[in-house]
Every structure is written in structure tokens, then in C-alpha cells.
Amino acid sequence: MDRVFQDLRYGWRLLRKNPGFAAVAALTLALGIGANTAMFSVINVVLLRPLPFKDPDHLMFVYQTMANGNPNVFSTPAYLEWKQQQGPLADMAALSPVQLNLSGGALPERVTGARVSQNLFPVVGAEPLLGRNFAVDEDRPGSGRTIILSHALWKTRFDSRADLLGSPITLNGAPYTVVGVMPPGFHVLNDNELFWVPLQLETVNAQTSARNIHWLYALARLPQGADQAQADAVLKAIAARLKAQDPTGDGGFGIFLQSIREFLTGNVKPALLLLMGSVGFVLLIACSNVANLLLARGTARQREMSIRTAMGAMRIRVVRQLLTESLLLALIGGVLGLGLAYGAIAVLRALRPPSIPQIASVAIDGQVLGYTLLLCMVVGVVFGIVPALEASRTDVNEALKEGARGASRGFGKHRMVLVVTETALASILLIGAGLSLKSLWVAAKVDPGFDPSGVLTFRMAAPTGLPVEQIPLFYQQVLDKVRALPGVQSAVLARNLPMSGGDPSMPIAIEGTPPPPSQTPVVSRFRSIGPGYFHGLQTAMLRGREFDENDSKAAPSVAIVSQSLAHLYWPNEDPIGKRLKPEMPGGQWCTVVGLAADVRHWAADVDIEPTVYYPYTQVPDSYLPLLEGSMSIAVRSSGSQAGLLSEIRSVVAEVNKGVPVSDVKTMDEMVEDSGSLRRFDMWLIGTFAVLALALAGIGIYGVMAYSVSQRTREIGIRIALGAQQESVLRLIVGQGAKLAGTGVVVGLLGAFALTRVMASLLYGVSPTDCWTFVIVPLLVLFFIVLACYVPARRAARVDPIIALRYE
Amino acid sequence: MTDAGTMIRMENITKVFYTDEVETHALSGIHMEIRKGEYVSIAGPSGSGKSTLLALIGLLDSPSDGSYVLNSQPVASLNISERSRIRNREIGFIFQSFNLIGDLNVYENVELPLTYRGMPAAERKTRVQQALERVGMNHRTKHYPSQLSGGQQQRVAVARALAGSPAILLADEPTGNLDSRNAEAVMDLLRDLHREGATICMVTHDPRFARHADRTIHLFDGRVVEETVEVN
Structure with missing residues (x-):
């Protein structure tokens, strides 16, 4: 134990003697460890925290198979x-x-x-x-x-x-x-x-x-x-x-079991695991950088190691001391990383992505601290072992000769491998980020089928005990008052508005079409809406008419179908006048009176579903108790939405004081929330990818700068022999680019294999998207060449006189 | 003015180094002329300015003052790029420590200055083979410097200097890192080259080898203090 403390004391003294090296190495590690700690703290809460149930592994959600x-x-x-x-x-x-x-x-x-x-x-x-x-x-x-x-x-x-x-x-x-x-x-x-x-x-x-x-x-x-x-x-x-x-x-169709953990975390688990993998890559790149620094430092310390060996130190003893120094460095990086993680968690909590459950309770607790400590230990060994083994492999006789210099030729095998590795890892991450970005871009370009701008939405329920037949009157009163508010252009009603999901799928019968076998019923989304709904949301009515106040319970039953449903069941036919019936108790034959454009009801990146719209006034009584009479209202206005909300609350209270206005959101927020997981994913993986590229750039810069410093004499000879500055620039940049190119090719192969795991997180983009696989590597190469340019310029300015005296 | 037979003419060349407000006059008022085909050695004690003078002759450095004409071309105030081009075409360097590039084999080392000249590969190959043959190293083209003895390395360095058919060969203590047998061999090689018409300027502090030259310029404290002509 005493020897360990001795090694620690010596390591600490060396770091204090080389504050520049210590700062760069510790900060590099802090970035990697900090990102990992922050991500783990999210995973710890969302995926790993014990669920509030006894033996949750045996607890299953049970579903009917349809x-x-x-x-x-x-x-x-x-x-x-x-x-x-x-x-x-x-x-x-x-x-x-x-x-x-x-x-x-x-x-x-x-x-x-x-x-x-x-x-x-x-x-x-x-x-x-x-x-x-x-x-x-x-x-x-x-x-x-x-x-x-x-x-x-x-x-x-x-x-x-x-x-x-x-x-x-x-x-x-x-x-x-x-x-x-x-x-x-x-x-x-x-x-x-x-x-x-x-x-x-x-x-x-x-x-x-x-x-x-x-x-x-x-x-x-x-x-x-x-x-x-x-x-x-x-x-x-x-x-x-x-x-x-x-x-x-339907009992014969069977049962589907899903563990409760899967139920609660299933949709975010792949994204979080992908992000954890991404920060793992960032950490590996950070380790590569520090390993490179240690290899360079090892060259400078060859003489010290030789003296230790000459004094009788076994190789294992030298390795142990160097590893102790690495662990000390990792611990310092870990402490700084905890600080960075603390800040990152604060940002995550402030952003509060709605798709990540329990994000508000993410914090650095004992488990996260334990993870970080373990990570520091592993990281210390990972980046320290190769430099330690390399530095301990010293030719004592050669190294102790007066004026002996360290190896100065080329990059060194280990450094080349590290540079190639970190370039490959950064390429993989950037390709992943590129795919996510393109996915987000494709999703953002999708026409949701309505115009969300300037629309405020809220939910409200009819007062308890109100007879079913009076519910439409209640909503009509509220709508009339809201429409009369200054600046309001329209106010419409629906059981569920687009981007709020929720409506059930319902089998339907289509007149003139033989009933399908029970195994393959005709299914559509069942959406109950009020008059003027499509005009209010600015969804195109392609044919026929909207529902209006005349479509009451006593009037003939009517329906509006979506374009995709019409295309599916009446291809090349006019759906207006056709009849269909929801297969539910009390379901009536409804005449199709309108054809509406398709609307994305769940999210921009969720496929369109064939939909039938029914007037909410004609919904069978059997369905109403399940709905609890709760409806959504969308108000399009030209004025301030904050001011509008207080006016809406007032008019609702005028109709009935006991009815709360809830779930208030602008429609833009609803659209934004529907893509929040994708956006969260993209931002984080993008941040990690940029971090990885920056670290890789710093890494290759460090290697090239070190290489140039070691090759000063060689460059001096070249210049003495007539090499122009451009030749030297080309030489150094070319060598960096060759390494980076190898890394990019390895990265492309890795990305080709790994991006498939993120297929489920992409929308409208193939995991092997051609453009991403072309543009991102070019970007990486450009950045790496840029990183090589500074040392290359320094090399081109080497004074041959000084260089040739560099003996 | 220089006549057609003058390879190098230096007039009132001065080189001053400035470090931390201290002026060091490395060379003061150097007047020197080397004629084509001449073999000149520069001698003097350590710190006398020999290497500085050779660096100025070789366009590795610029004089602080004075005029320098190399092969009928004023070169004292050329920019870096022009100096590089002239170095590559007009001057062949032989260094004390050989200064071969460890990552390149013998052939590639000799070829290096020719590649900077933009010479076609076929011509380079011919020249490299001729140069290596001239120094007796054409059987070692694939070897790396670390696989050669000091004498062999210096012969490769001579081949590299010769390959571009320079106007003048500059040798800075070419025997300084060699044992006496190899040193003699290299000096014999230089003498043979001179006999074949090469212009050579060599820095040495070894009087035995200085005597190989036609003329020796003695430096002391950055000034030419004596010139001796060898009678061979």
C-alpha cells in the first residue's frame, strides 16, 4: 500500500510539473467521462431504477392478439x-x-x-x-x-x-x-x-x-x-x-405478454441505448487522445525509465507506476467530468423532453457516483496500458547514452492505430448523427395535413350528470362564446385533435362489400369531430362537405372519410354517397358526405391511417361513457395566445364554473412534442458526434504536431535539398490525410454495420443512406486535413539551419 | 562583377545574429571567390564562422549585408521559394552526419532532390543509378540508412548531392563522423569528383583533409585571416 501511495505522490508531482499536459489530458477525459456520466444518470433513472412493484420481472402486461x-x-x-x-x-x-x-x-x-x-x-x-x-x-x-x-x-x-x-x-x-x-x-x-x-x-x-x-x-x-x-x-x-x-x-388469436419494464420504457430504450453507445465512442476517442499524449510523453521519459530499470526496477514495477499515474489522471478527469455531467443534467432537466419519462428526477446519486468511479478505473487502465507497456520496454544501454534521443521516425505504430481508431469512431458517430439529422429533416418536411400555426388547444369535459342529449348544447355554447372572442378566426371540436393520438381503431362494415372473414376485419380509426373541423384546422376537403349543425342525433347518420381510406376501399370511385357502419353497439349505417385529405394524427413520422370521421353528436350512446364526455377544442386566432387563454377560461366559467380547462397547448407545441424523442435523440447524438469529431481533430492535430517536432531534422534536410514550402505542406497534410482516410474507411465499414441498429429510430432515411455515407466522410476528411494544416504549416516554416543542428 | 569562370563571389558579407538585445557578428566583411572547377576548403577553429559561411553559400541562410553572386546570379536577397529552387538545382550538400532520411531507402534518398525538381521518373531513375554507381553503392538501393555503415551512408549522401548535377558541392565536415579508413575513402571520392571537374567547397578543421583542396580559406572570429594554396 505504501508503494501505491508513493507512486500516487510521484504521479501527482509529475502532473503538477507538467500543468499543460495535465490540463489537456484531464479535460479531454472530463469530456468523455462527463458525457458518459450524464447519459448513465438518465439511463439509471429511466431504465435501471427499481420499479415500484414487487418482483417486477414476473409482472406482465397482457394483451389480446387481434x-x-x-x-x-x-x-x-x-x-x-x-x-x-x-x-x-x-x-x-x-x-x-x-x-x-x-x-x-x-x-x-x-x-x-x-x-x-x-x-x-x-x-x-x-x-x-x-x-x-x-x-x-x-x-x-x-x-x-x-x-x-x-x-x-x-x-x-x-x-x-x-x-x-x-x-x-x-x-x-x-x-x-x-x-x-x-x-x-x-x-x-x-x-x-x-x-x-x-x-x-x-x-x-x-x-x-x-x-x-x-x-x-x-x-x-x-x-x-x-x-x-x-x-x-x-x-x-x-x-x-x-x-x-x-x-x-377472438380468444383463439392468443395473448401477447410484455414485461412491465418493457411497457414503461420500451419506446425510449433503443434511443437511450443508442445514446449510451454514442457516449461510449466519445470516451474511447478521449482515451485514444490521452493514450497518444502518454505515448509522446513516454518517449520523453525513456531516460527516466531507463534509470529506474538500471536501478533494478522490474518491468512490472515500471508498468505499475505508469498505470498509477494514468489512474490518477483518470480520477482528476472524473472529478471534472462530474462537474460537466452536473451541468449537462441541469440542461436536460430544463429542456425536459416530454418523451423521456422521469427526466425531472435525473440526478447524480450514489449509483451514478459509483459508476463514474468504476469508469475512471477502467478508463485509466484502457488509455494507460499501451503507453505503460511501451515506455517500460526500454533499451537501457541505448537510452542512457549521453545525448540519446527518442525515436523520431514517423508516427509510431501505436499512434497510427489510435488515430485511425478515433477517426473511425468519429466517422461512425457522425454518420449516425447525419442519419438522425436527415431523418428529422424528412419528418419536418412532412405535411401533417393541417396548419398548426396560431392554434391554441385545450381539453374540457361536459359537466357531470349532464344528460347525454344536452352535451352538444353545452359544447355549442362554449364554442359560440369562444368564437365571439376578439381575434378568434375559428373554434372547432374533436374527441382528439391531431398529434394527440388516442382515438381507437374500429372495425367498419362497407355497404355492398361482402363482410370479410372475422380474421381480417376492415379497420379504420374512429374519430368524432364537430362542425367546421376541417376548415378550422385548414385540412383540405377534397370532395363533398363538412359536418354542420344540422348533423344532429336525429338527422341521418353521416361520415367523412380520409383519402387513404377511400383509396383503400373505393379505388377509382367517388366515395360520396357510399355507406359504411362502425361495428359497435348501436352503430348505424352512415352515408359518406365528404372526402378529407389525410392527416398525420400521431406524429409527422407515423404512417397515415385510414380514418373515418363521425359527427360527435351522432356517436352511439354506448361509446359516450368511455369518452367521459371529454373533448378537445382548437382555437385559431390572430392575437396573443396567452391573452386568449384567460379569456377562454372566463367564457368556459360563464357556461359552467365547475368545468376545468386542461391540457392547454398550442398546436405547434403538440407537433413539436410529437417529434420530441427524435429531436432529443438527434440533438444528443449530434452533440456527441461534434464532440467526437473535435476530439478526433485535436487528437490528430496532437499526433501531427508531435510528429513534426520529432521530424524537424528530416524536414530540415528536405528543405535543404530544395523542397518548396508547398511540398512540405503536402507531405505532412498528405500523411495526416492518409491516416484519416484509413480511419474514415474503417468508420464507413463500421457505420454500415452499426447504423442498422438505429433503423427503428429513423424516418424516411435508409440506415445506409447514400448521401450521408458520402457527405459525412468528406466532412470528416476536410476537418482532419484542417487539423493537420497547422502543424504542416509549422513544418513548412522549419529553418533548415536550426533543423540540421538538431542532432 | 563576375567573369564566366567564377562560381561564387562574395563581397563584404556580414552575418549578425540578434538574441535578447545581444548582437553577435558571426561573419564580418567576408570577401571570397570560388572559381568553377576549384576545390576550396574552409578551415578555422570552432566558432570561427565556418558553418555560418557554408550555410550562406548554400542559401540555407541569408546574409545581413553584402553581395553574393552564385553562378552569375545575385542571390543575397532572394525569397524562400527562389532560394529553394536554386538550392535544388545548383547546390549539392554533403553533411557531417549524413542527414539521410531514415524512412526512405537508399534509392529514395538519392532520388529525393530530383523529385523536388519535378523530374520525370525515368530520368530520375537513370540519374539515381548513375550517382549510386559513381559512389559504388548501386548494390544497396533497397537498404535503409540504419542498415548501412557510416562510410556507406556518407557515400549515399555524396550520391544524393551528385544526382542533380549541381554547380557546386558543399561539404560540411564530411569526415567528422567517420573512422579514418572511411574518412579517407570519402575524401578520395571527393578528390576524384574534383578531378572530373566538380566545384567543391568543404568545411573541415582537419588539416590532413584540408590539404586535398586547391586552396584553403582560414577563418577566425568571422573574418578571413589567411588563404593558403596547396601545391599538389
């Missing part, structure tokens, strides 16, 4: 059927997201929660922090209303009052008795969940009994010792039995 093979949430009959089967799903729990109006405060508030079956909390293995779980009786229809609050809602809205247990709170105008408060951080479907109420499945059964209304998420716990594959096998056997019992039913 006729087309796609998984879907359960319909009520399917849920009950599968629950009755003996097997892994016998104790399946169900839940469905819900939004309710919470009143009692200064302003009513729209809060998100879930209806849950009584066994949900036991199945996930969570218990309330305060109070109790729902009783079995409370999950039966007709029993009183009870609620369990999230810790966040209890704390923020109710000041953590212990006496809240047993007290009523008002949701949608009805009293709910608080029976429990869950621990901090507990959530099931997403981290916005603020409460849970009993599912009381039978209560809504009348409206949701149809097989084609899929609305229930289901969770099941696999038996101890069983893995997902075993459970899949059992479930396949059950599906086969159900198919034999009822060939027309």
Missing part, C-alpha cells in the same frame, strides 16, 4: 373469458386510464388517474403508504365511491393531511371517500397517474360489453419460477382450446 396479429388491450368479454381460464392469467388485474374533474380548490382541475380492479395492488405487490387497498365489495357495482390518491396529489393538493383518510373529495361533482395514499413514485400506466378508483366492471358492462371495444389494460403476475416463454406456451395451449370451443371468437 386477427391481424397485432396486440390490443382487452375488450370486457375477452378479459373475463381469459380470467376464467386456469393458468397464468387466473389472477389477472385490469385497469383503464380516466380523467376526472377535481373540484374543491380555487379552480377545478382535470386530473388523470385509472380505474382499477380490486386485485391490481396485490397483483403488482404494492401497498398504500397510508390507509388501505379497496375492499372486494367496493369494486362491485352499486357500492359507494372510494379513491386511493397518489403521494404527489395528496402532498400538493391536500397538503399531506393525515386526516384526509375517510374524508370525501369531489370528482366530477360526486363525493369519493379517500381510503388510501400510495407511496411516492408509485404509478402503473404512466407517471401522470394521480389517483385510482375501483373499476366496478359490471357498472359499465352494458356499454362496453361489445367484443370490438377494447379498453382494458390487464396485468398478471407469472408464477414464481416461470419465465415468459413458459407462460407463452401455456397461453398458446389455452388459445387453441378456446378456438376449438368457439371458432368465431
Whole structure:
């Protein structure tokens, strides 16, 4: 131990003696370690943090498999059927997201929660922090209303009052008795969940009994010792039995299992892992740079090593001392890197990309510190081992001769390998960034099918208890008042606006077309909208008309179809006047009265789906309770949207004081949010790629500068023999370019193999996009040549007199 | 003025080095003439200005003052590029420490000045082979300097100096790093070249080798203090 401290003390003294070297090496490492630490802290929270469930690896989200093979949430009959089967799903729990109006405060508030079956909390293995779980009786229809609050809602809205247990709170105008408060951080479907109420499945059964209304998420716990594959096998056997019992039913299509971790992180996991890989590359480049610096320093320290060896030091002892110095350097880099990571995390948290769950709780904690320490150790060995072995391999006799100089020829094999490696890594990263950038560019150019500029959107629900037939009147009153506000050009209503997703897919029947086999139903998106919707969003009506106030419940049922749906089912025919029917309880034959241009409903980079629009006034009653009467309103105006919002709140309050205005966003924000993961990904990978290129440039600059300093005499000879300055420039730049070119070629091959893993993150761009694979390498070469130019110019100005005395 | 037989004429050449407000007069009022086909040696103690003078003659450096005409061309105030071009075409250098490039083989070392001249490859090849043959090293074309003895390296350096058919050969202590046998061999080579018509200017402090020259210019403290003519 004493020797280790001795080595550390000596290493520290050497670093203090060479502050320039120490600063460059430590800062280079700090960039690499800092980027890794910041990225790991995100992954630690999003992917690695223990979930608030007991044994989460055995906890599965369960989906029905549909006729087309796609998984879907359960319909009520399917849920009950599968629950009755003996097997892994016998104790399946169900839940469905819900939004309710919470009143009692200064302003009513729209809060998100879930209806849950009584066994949900036991199945996930969570218990309330305060109070109790729902009783079995409370999950039966007709029993009183009870609620369990999230810790966040209890704390923020109710000041953590212990006496809240047993007290009523008002949701949608009805009293709910608080029976429990869950621990901090507990959530099931997403981290916005603020409460849970009993599912009381039978209560809504009348409206949701149809097989084609899929609305229930289901969770099941696999038996101890069983893995997902075993459970899949059992479930396949059950599906086969159900198919034999009822060939027309959907039980035979089977079940799809997804681990809860996959459910909660699935869509961001590939992006985060890709980013982690990117920062890994940055770190490797940083290590290459520092290794190069150490190799150069090793040459200068050959004499010192020779003296140590002559004094009897074993080679392993010399290597150990040099590695200790490397580790010390890595630790200093790590400390600086932690500072950089702290800043980077602050930026990430401020940006708060909506697609990354729990980004607000990303922080440097004990685990992140442990990771950074481990990283420093690994990094210290990675960049230190080759220079240490190289420096310890000294010809004592040769090195101790007076005036002996270090090797000065060429770059040295190790340095060449390091330069080629870092150029290759930077090329791969830049190609990845190039693909992401092009992907973002392609997505940005996509016409969403509507004009989001100047549109403010919000959600609101009809007051609780309002008879279904009066709901349109309520919305009409609000719309009329909003349209009368100064600067408002239009105000339209829809169940869900574009870029907010949400609407279900629904089988439809098409008149005159024989019903398809049950395995291949005609499916379209079911979107309920109000009058003037397409005009309000500036979506082109290609034929026919919009819905208007005359399309009431009593009027003949009508529908508008999207261009893609018309193309699919009535190619080369005029869809106007055709009839279709949504396959749902109470679904009526609807006459197509309009053909609308396609709209991107999920995001600019999500494929267009065939869509049928129905007047919300004609939606079957059976569908309304599921919607909870909640609708979105889009207001296009020419004035300030901030001012408009307060006016909207006022007019809504004039119609009904108890109705909250929620989810307020401009449509531009919605479009932006829909591409936030892609943008987040692109910005980070772009930043890392630029960092990598800068580090590679610095690296090759360092190598070329070192090479020039070592080759001063050779360059002097060339100049003495008549070499012009341009020849020397060409010589040095050419040698750098040759190394960089080799690195770029290796990088191209690497990118060709590696960019395939990011295929799922790209849109409209092939992972081997020709232009990216041509332009990026040229950019890298240009940059590297630029980095070589400075030492090359210095070489061209070598004074031959001085150079020739350089002996 | 120079006549057709003059290779080098220097008049009142001065070289002053400035370091930290200190003026060092390395050469003062040098007058010198070397005629075509002449073999001149420059002798003097260490610090007398021999190497500085040779650097000025070889256009590796510029004089602070004075006039210098090389092969009928005033060269004292040429720019870097012009000096490089003249160095490449008119001057052949032989250094004490050979100054071969370690990463290039014998052939490539000799070829190097010719490539800077932009000479076609075929002509380069002929010239390189002739030069190597002249110094007896044509059997070692693929060898690298580290694989040769000091004497052999210096012969390659002579070949490199000869390959471009320069107007004058400048040799700076060409035997300084050689044992006596190899030193004699190199001096014999220079003498043979001189007999074949080459103009040679050599710096040496070894009187044995200075006697090989037709004339010896003695420097002391940056001035020409004596000129002796050898009677061979």
C-alpha cells in the first residue's frame, strides 16, 4: 500500500510539473467521462431504477392478439373469458386510464388517474403508504365511491393531511371517500397517474360489453419460477382450446405478454441505448487522445525509465507506476467530468423532453457516483496500458547514452492505430448523427395535413350528470362564446385533435362489400369531430362537405372519410354517397358526405391511417361513457395566445364554473412534442458526434504536431535539398490525410454495420443512406486535413539551419 | 562583377545574429571567390564562422549585408521559394552526419532532390543509378540508412548531392563522423569528383583533409585571416 501511495505522490508531482499536459489530458477525459456520466444518470433513472412493484420481472402486461396479429388491450368479454381460464392469467388485474374533474380548490382541475380492479395492488405487490387497498365489495357495482390518491396529489393538493383518510373529495361533482395514499413514485400506466378508483366492471358492462371495444389494460403476475416463454406456451395451449370451443371468437388469436419494464420504457430504450453507445465512442476517442499524449510523453521519459530499470526496477514495477499515474489522471478527469455531467443534467432537466419519462428526477446519486468511479478505473487502465507497456520496454544501454534521443521516425505504430481508431469512431458517430439529422429533416418536411400555426388547444369535459342529449348544447355554447372572442378566426371540436393520438381503431362494415372473414376485419380509426373541423384546422376537403349543425342525433347518420381510406376501399370511385357502419353497439349505417385529405394524427413520422370521421353528436350512446364526455377544442386566432387563454377560461366559467380547462397547448407545441424523442435523440447524438469529431481533430492535430517536432531534422534536410514550402505542406497534410482516410474507411465499414441498429429510430432515411455515407466522410476528411494544416504549416516554416543542428 | 569562370563571389558579407538585445557578428566583411572547377576548403577553429559561411553559400541562410553572386546570379536577397529552387538545382550538400532520411531507402534518398525538381521518373531513375554507381553503392538501393555503415551512408549522401548535377558541392565536415579508413575513402571520392571537374567547397578543421583542396580559406572570429594554396 505504501508503494501505491508513493507512486500516487510521484504521479501527482509529475502532473503538477507538467500543468499543460495535465490540463489537456484531464479535460479531454472530463469530456468523455462527463458525457458518459450524464447519459448513465438518465439511463439509471429511466431504465435501471427499481420499479415500484414487487418482483417486477414476473409482472406482465397482457394483451389480446387481434386477427391481424397485432396486440390490443382487452375488450370486457375477452378479459373475463381469459380470467376464467386456469393458468397464468387466473389472477389477472385490469385497469383503464380516466380523467376526472377535481373540484374543491380555487379552480377545478382535470386530473388523470385509472380505474382499477380490486386485485391490481396485490397483483403488482404494492401497498398504500397510508390507509388501505379497496375492499372486494367496493369494486362491485352499486357500492359507494372510494379513491386511493397518489403521494404527489395528496402532498400538493391536500397538503399531506393525515386526516384526509375517510374524508370525501369531489370528482366530477360526486363525493369519493379517500381510503388510501400510495407511496411516492408509485404509478402503473404512466407517471401522470394521480389517483385510482375501483373499476366496478359490471357498472359499465352494458356499454362496453361489445367484443370490438377494447379498453382494458390487464396485468398478471407469472408464477414464481416461470419465465415468459413458459407462460407463452401455456397461453398458446389455452388459445387453441378456446378456438376449438368457439371458432368465431377472438380468444383463439392468443395473448401477447410484455414485461412491465418493457411497457414503461420500451419506446425510449433503443434511443437511450443508442445514446449510451454514442457516449461510449466519445470516451474511447478521449482515451485514444490521452493514450497518444502518454505515448509522446513516454518517449520523453525513456531516460527516466531507463534509470529506474538500471536501478533494478522490474518491468512490472515500471508498468505499475505508469498505470498509477494514468489512474490518477483518470480520477482528476472524473472529478471534472462530474462537474460537466452536473451541468449537462441541469440542461436536460430544463429542456425536459416530454418523451423521456422521469427526466425531472435525473440526478447524480450514489449509483451514478459509483459508476463514474468504476469508469475512471477502467478508463485509466484502457488509455494507460499501451503507453505503460511501451515506455517500460526500454533499451537501457541505448537510452542512457549521453545525448540519446527518442525515436523520431514517423508516427509510431501505436499512434497510427489510435488515430485511425478515433477517426473511425468519429466517422461512425457522425454518420449516425447525419442519419438522425436527415431523418428529422424528412419528418419536418412532412405535411401533417393541417396548419398548426396560431392554434391554441385545450381539453374540457361536459359537466357531470349532464344528460347525454344536452352535451352538444353545452359544447355549442362554449364554442359560440369562444368564437365571439376578439381575434378568434375559428373554434372547432374533436374527441382528439391531431398529434394527440388516442382515438381507437374500429372495425367498419362497407355497404355492398361482402363482410370479410372475422380474421381480417376492415379497420379504420374512429374519430368524432364537430362542425367546421376541417376548415378550422385548414385540412383540405377534397370532395363533398363538412359536418354542420344540422348533423344532429336525429338527422341521418353521416361520415367523412380520409383519402387513404377511400383509396383503400373505393379505388377509382367517388366515395360520396357510399355507406359504411362502425361495428359497435348501436352503430348505424352512415352515408359518406365528404372526402378529407389525410392527416398525420400521431406524429409527422407515423404512417397515415385510414380514418373515418363521425359527427360527435351522432356517436352511439354506448361509446359516450368511455369518452367521459371529454373533448378537445382548437382555437385559431390572430392575437396573443396567452391573452386568449384567460379569456377562454372566463367564457368556459360563464357556461359552467365547475368545468376545468386542461391540457392547454398550442398546436405547434403538440407537433413539436410529437417529434420530441427524435429531436432529443438527434440533438444528443449530434452533440456527441461534434464532440467526437473535435476530439478526433485535436487528437490528430496532437499526433501531427508531435510528429513534426520529432521530424524537424528530416524536414530540415528536405528543405535543404530544395523542397518548396508547398511540398512540405503536402507531405505532412498528405500523411495526416492518409491516416484519416484509413480511419474514415474503417468508420464507413463500421457505420454500415452499426447504423442498422438505429433503423427503428429513423424516418424516411435508409440506415445506409447514400448521401450521408458520402457527405459525412468528406466532412470528416476536410476537418482532419484542417487539423493537420497547422502543424504542416509549422513544418513548412522549419529553418533548415536550426533543423540540421538538431542532432 | 563576375567573369564566366567564377562560381561564387562574395563581397563584404556580414552575418549578425540578434538574441535578447545581444548582437553577435558571426561573419564580418567576408570577401571570397570560388572559381568553377576549384576545390576550396574552409578551415578555422570552432566558432570561427565556418558553418555560418557554408550555410550562406548554400542559401540555407541569408546574409545581413553584402553581395553574393552564385553562378552569375545575385542571390543575397532572394525569397524562400527562389532560394529553394536554386538550392535544388545548383547546390549539392554533403553533411557531417549524413542527414539521410531514415524512412526512405537508399534509392529514395538519392532520388529525393530530383523529385523536388519535378523530374520525370525515368530520368530520375537513370540519374539515381548513375550517382549510386559513381559512389559504388548501386548494390544497396533497397537498404535503409540504419542498415548501412557510416562510410556507406556518407557515400549515399555524396550520391544524393551528385544526382542533380549541381554547380557546386558543399561539404560540411564530411569526415567528422567517420573512422579514418572511411574518412579517407570519402575524401578520395571527393578528390576524384574534383578531378572530373566538380566545384567543391568543404568545411573541415582537419588539416590532413584540408590539404586535398586547391586552396584553403582560414577563418577566425568571422573574418578571413589567411588563404593558403596547396601545391599538389
